[in-house]
Amino acid sequence: MQDVLDTVERWRAEGRRVAIATVTAVKGSAPRAPGSKMAVADDGRWAGSVSGGCVEGAVLAEANEVLAGGGPRLRTYGISQGRAWEYGLACGGVIDVFVEELR
Numbered sequence: 001m002q003d004v005l006d007t008v009e010r011w012r013a014e015g016r017r018v019a020i021a022t023v024t025a026v027k028g029s030a031p032r033a034p035g036s037k038m039a040v041a042d043d044g045r046w047a048g049s050v051s052g053g054c055v056e057g058a059v060l061a062e063a064n065e066v067l068a069g070g071g072p073r074l075r076t077y078g079i080s081q082g083r084a085w086e087y088g089l090a091c092g093g094v095i096d097v098f099v100e101e102l103r
Contacts, residue, residue, distance in 0.1 A: 019063035028093030
């Protein structure tokens with residue numbers, strides 16, 4: 001977590017706008033706990049993780065929309081345990097992720 005905060009401070013010092021994605025709830029098995037964070041800068045750089053890779057791409061897209069003026073949003077991502085292995089995912093839980101611009 002400290003690495004993400006240090007990175008955000010550096011980006012802000014560079015004058016970058018930053019979106020923060022936070023895991024707010026977990027149902028079932030998930031690689032990251034509530035409170036896990038991912039930061040996305042307006043130049044495309046990112047730090048941290050909300051899912052260990054399973055949904056980072058979708059969260060990056062949401063963060064970019066937020067930074068483009070789309071407003072904060074809560075999204076739910078998940079897949080059943082039975083289908084998780086079919087897609088090469090090690091977990092089958094559901095996570096809620098809140099994405100907002102850091103002000």
